[in-house]
Amino acid sequence: MKATATAISRRDLVAKIGKGAALVAAATAVPGKAKAALAQRAVHYAMVIDARKCTGCHACSVACKAEFEVPLGVHRSWVEYVEKGTYPNVSRNFLPRLCNQCSEPPCVSVCPTGATYKRKEDGIVVVDPDICIGCKYCMLACPYDARFINPNTGTADKCDFCLHRVTEGLEPSCVNTCQGRARIFGDLNDPNSEVAKLVATEPVTVLRQEMGTKPNVFYIGADHSDENDTRVPGQYIRVDTHRPILERR
Amino acid sequence: MQELQWGLPVIGYLFLAGVGAGAYTVSSSVLLRGGGGGFSGDHFNIARYGALLAPIPLIVGTGMIILELETFQTAVAHGDISLLFRWINLFLTINLSPMSIGSWVLALCIIASVGYAYTFLSKESADGDDKNGLRHGLAWIGVPLGIAVAVYTGILLGAMPARPFWNSPVLALLFLVSSLSTGVAGILLLRALFGKHHKAPDGETHDASHKTASRATYLLASSDVLLIGFEILAIFLFILFANLTIGNPAKAVSVILPGGEFAAMFWIGVVVIGLLLPVLIELRYVIPTLLYHQPYAMPRGIEVAVCAVILIGGFMLRYVVVVAGQITGPMGI
Structure with a gap:
């Protein structure tokens, strides 16, 4: 043996x-x-907004204002109202808006100082207020009008998916407060996350796709029409919002 | 109307940087092409006017954009000194942003133009003096630097798909030609205002000097006719291609087409006053010399008026373009 x-x-x-x-x-x-x-497996944060569930209650707008003490007159997160049709065939839809955290962010490519950049670890586009010089180039380059000058610092500011919350494992404040569960937040790289499933299975759209920015905020059932889309003569479309400048820009 | 992110300081800067860069390029070209000898040193004199002019609008314009920076405004409003010089951050890095490259090119252009002006500062400066080497070196640098600054002002605006009015490759060309044209106008204006008057009718010496002076200004005036011709072509292409592109660009360019918000300002202010009027007056004086070899003589008053309307037109062009680009954005959502 x-x-x-x-x-x-x-x-x-x-x-x-x-x-x-x-x-x-x-x-x-x-x-x-x-x-x-x-x-x-780097995190790829994304948001799905189910516009069918949005009631225009502005809980997100208020939560965002409270979370960041956003000064009066400027908004990180806002809601637009789209009214269209002529009586009796009318509708009113709500379109919650925030920074799209684009995969190809035009604000980043025009920033002359590198103050705004896309975080490699989670894809969130952030502004470093200690570097920004307030030239407003990014505000002009953003197709979504998501940026503004913070009157307290004189630097560019915008939604950052509540970076201070999500790095602690919490949901962004607007998601946390949404009473209709219209906002869903998660990691697109995790196939088991709710956002990944929704993006994979639902007919999602993004805003101003032709700008080539590859937004990471997806919408379900969003009304993409504006005043220029009046195809039926005499049909009425009005878009406005609660921001000081009522038109969409 | 929507609020403007870039207001009068930026409009003034784009215009003044254009004049300064144009004057530097034209002055350098005239110096390098004509040397000091041609036309009894008159090329040198024209180069001298351009050289002494160029740094002033460049520096004043650059000062104006610093005023537009929100950190600077906040620093002034809140008395926060730490924000006052935040713009230094522009020069702590370089990236592919048109503004980053533009800042560096602009800084180099200002430094070179100040050096170039310094070589002409003395009234006794002449071709072949002790500063000749430096002067020619800075002139060789000046041609590409001036063109770079003029072109960058167009690329700065043209780099953004979100602003369909600006997002045209023709815009950089339009701003370049306009810069050169307003640069020529600036030089001719200085010359008309501060040049030696030829009042005394004392025979041959006056005639001879007048002829050479006229030949040199003829060179600039006829070049200006050509530049304005190119500018009209660039405007034609700018409008045509935007209008042919269905959607955002066509909608955006409609603000300067008949019925648009800026139609009157554009067609009267830019095209008629800034381009057609001066080019027709210049042609009136250039054609007899060009075709029949008659002596070129534009009355001083008319010369001043022509230069003034060219400069006004250049400013109006920047004004209309900067404002129209900001009140028009992409359609739909």
Whole structure:
């Protein structure tokens, strides 16, 4: 028995060495693979807004104002009202708005100082108020009018998906407060997250897709019409909002 | 009307930087092309007017955009000194933002133009004096730097798809040609205002000097006719291509087309007063020289008026473009 156990044939030996080499190779390859997997698994925050569930209650607008003590006259988060039709065929829809945290953010590419940048770890576009010089180039470059000058600091400001909350594992304040559950927030890279499932299965749209910004705020059932879309003669479309400047920009 | 993010300081800056960059480029070109010898040193004199003019609008314009910075305004309003020089951050980094590249190019252009003006500062400065090497070196730098500043002002506005009125490749060309044209106008204006008067009718010496002076101004005036021709072409292309593009650009450009909010200001202020009027007057004096080799003589008063309307037109162009670009955005949502 002993002899047979110890007497390893040449073929077995070669096979074992081969297996060992493969094991060693696998072991050394693990850190690289793990890194790649981690990079892929970087968080990609996104929001889905189900406009069908929005009642225009402004809980999100108020929660956002309270969360950041946003000065009067400017808004990180706001709601637009789209009225259209002629009586009796009329409708009124609500369109909650915030920074789209674009995957191709035009504000970042025009910033001359690098004060605004897209975070690699979670894709949130942020402004560093200690670097920003207040040139307003980003405000002009943003197709969503999501940026404003904070009158207290003189620097650009905007929604940052409540960075201070989400890094602590909390939901953004507007999501937390939404009474109709119209806002859903999560990690698009996690296939089991609610946002990933909704984006995968629902007919989601993004705002001003033709701008090529690849927004990370998706809408379900949003009314994308504005005054220029009046196709039926005599039909009435009005868009306004609670911001000091009533028109959509 | 929607509130403007970029107001009069930016409009003034785009105009003044254009004049300064244009004057630097034209002055350098005239110096390098004509040297000091051509036309009894008159090329040199024209280069000198351009050189002494260029840094002033460049520096004043740059000062104006600092006023537009919100950190600067907040610093003044709140008495916060730490925000006053926040714009230094522009020069702590460089990236592909048109504003970042533009700031560096503008800073280099100001430094070079100040040095270039310094070589002309002395009244006795002449071609071949001890500053000649520096002067020619800075002139060689001045042509590309001046063009770069003029073009960048167009790219600055043109870089944003969110602003369909500006988002046209023709805009940089339009601003470049307008810069060169207003630069020429600035030089001719200085020359008309401060140049030597030829009042004394004392025979040949006056005639000779007058002829050479006229030949040099003829060179600039005829170039200006050409530049304005190119500017009209650029405006034609700008409007045509925007109007041919269905959707955002067509909707945006409609504010300067008949019936639009800025139609009167654009067609009367920019096209008629700023381009057609001066080009017709200049043609009236350039054509006899061009076709029949008659001596070129534009009365001083008319020369001043032509230069003034060209400069007014250049300002109106920046005004209409900057404001129209901000009141028009993408359609739909």
